[in-house]
Amino acid sequence: MAWTKLATLEEVAPGSVIEVERGEDLIALCNVDGDVRALHGLCPHQGGPLGEGVLNGEVVTCPWHMWEFHSGTGACGLNAGLTIQTYPVRVEGREILVDLA
Ligand code: FES
Numbered sequence: 001m002a003w004t005k006l007a008t009l010e011e012v013a014p015g016s017v018i019e020v021e022r023g024e025d026l027i028a029l030c031n032v033d034g035d036v037r038a039l040h041g042l043c044p045h046q047g048g049p050l051g052e053g054v055l056n057g058e059v060v061t062c063p064w065h066m067w068e069f070h071s072g073t074g075a076c077g078l079n080a081g082l083t084i085q086t087y088p089v090r091v092e093g094r095e096i097l098v099d100l101a
Pocket of ligand 1: 043044045046047048062063064065066067
């Protein structure tokens with residue numbers, strides 16, 4: 001595993017999603033009531049920035065055309081069989097570490 005610090009807990013308030021850029025990767029970081037989750041940051045529909053979307057419960061909604069993705073599984077709520085990549089997350093102290101490998 002290759003843990004990379006992407007943010008701190010202060011940057012991802014409970015109930016929010018933020019966008020983080022690492023090299024060529026965009027990652028959407030979500031805080032579901034203290035449970036931090038990481039997903040691929042580009043929507044598979046037309047490349048919308050999921051990290052600029054909205055988190056409702058466990059669901060991230062793309063800001064461009066409102067496709068929805070489960071933050072834990074990456075499953076698309078509108079298209080069964082379509083799943084985006086999720087990444088393992090570890091919180092150490094206040095730091096959010098993600099395995100992008
Ligand atoms: S680009 Fe995300 S729903 Fe269209």
